[in-house]
Every structure is written in C-alpha cells, then in structure tokens.
C-alpha cells in the first residue's frame with residue numbers, strides 16, 4: 732500500500748520545537764502520544780520499552796539538570812516523557828526505544844503539538860552521567876537504560892516545514908554503494 736500523503740505531510744511538518752506555551756496538554760492528547768509509543772515494533776517482539784510521563788514542573792526542572800547542554804526545551808515544556816527500556820529483556824533496546832520515541836514525535840505533530848528529542852544516553856551533566864542522573868530523579872532501577880526525554884507541548888515558536896527540496900535523495904544509493 733502506498734504511504735498516504737497525509738503521513739508524509741506530518742513528517743515534513745515535524746520540526747524540533749524548543750519553546751512551548753504554558754497551556755497543558757489534555758489527557759486525551761497525552762494518551763494518544765503514549766499509545767503511539769507503545770505501538771512501536773520491537774526486536775523479537777520483546778517489548779522492553781517503558782515510558783515515564785512527567786508533568787510536574789519541579790520534576791521537569793530536575794530532569795533539565797541531568798544534562799549540560801541541549802535541554803532548553805525543558806524550561807517551558809509542560810510535559811516530558813522519559814523513554815526507558817529494560818536492558819535485561821533486549822540487547823537492542825536502544826533501537827526499540829528510538830522507534831518508540833520517533834513514533835511519539837510524529838503522533839505529537841499529527842495533533843499539531845511540538846516536540847523535541849533530548850538525548851540522555853551517552854551524555855553527561857557537569858558532575859555525572861546523564862543516564863544515572865535521570866535514574867536518580869525518576870527512581871528508575873539500575874538495569875533500565877534511559878535513551879532520551881521527549882519534551883512536549885503547544886508550539887510557541889514557528890518553524891518552516893520541510894519541503895521536497897529539503898529531501899536529500901542523493902543519500903539513496905541504488906543497488907550498491
């Protein structure tokens with residue numbers, strides 16, 4: 732089946748949004764985004780990914796301090812979702828968690844909401860490993876990996892959608908390198 736034009740339009744419109752209005756997301760919006768993450772495929776269907784929904788401003792502020800740079804979106808985001816996975820269940824949890832995060836970003840855009848991926852795995856705060864810091868803030872067990880935090884909210888900045896010209900078809904090689 733051909734991809735619907737609508738899906739490609741959502742993909743073109745999705746941009747990283749790092750400034751949000753104060754308005755909270757509705758329960759229905761949050762639920763749809765979480766469901767999109769839980770619909771993601773996973774290797775051997777092990778489903779190691781879990782999501783931590785955070786809407787408490789103080790906790791979101793604490794998450795911001797888990798990393799040195801690239802966390803400005805957490806200054807205004809009314810909602811954050813930590814994408815974590817049980818590393819005992821899968822040796823490719825990073826891939827599984829990445830797909831869940833990507834699907835949630837697209838679901839957010841389809842609801843005209845803004846989002847941005849804030850990398851946690853392999854990143855550091857001033858004093859410590861970001862993954863360890865997030866585990867501490869959210870009381871996550873040691874054997875869970877923390878891939879990223881999605882910042883979510885209503886867009887308070889405008890970014891131009893991608894156009895056909897932005898799509899770098901030269902990255903596609905035909906039949907061989």
Ligand SMILES: Cc1cc2nc3c(=O)[nH]c(=O)nc-3n(C[C@H](O)[C@H](O)[C@H](O)COP(=O)(O)O)c2cc1C
Pocket residue numbers: 745746747748749800801802803804847848849850
């Ligand atoms: C793996 C990954 C890590 C990222 N880490 C961060 C981050 O820590 N902070 C941030 O503000 N944006 C982060 N981004 C967003 C990228 O900067 C952004 O996707 C890229 O500049 C392209 O812009 P666009 O999302 O508007 O298309 C990350 C994106 C990916 C895919």
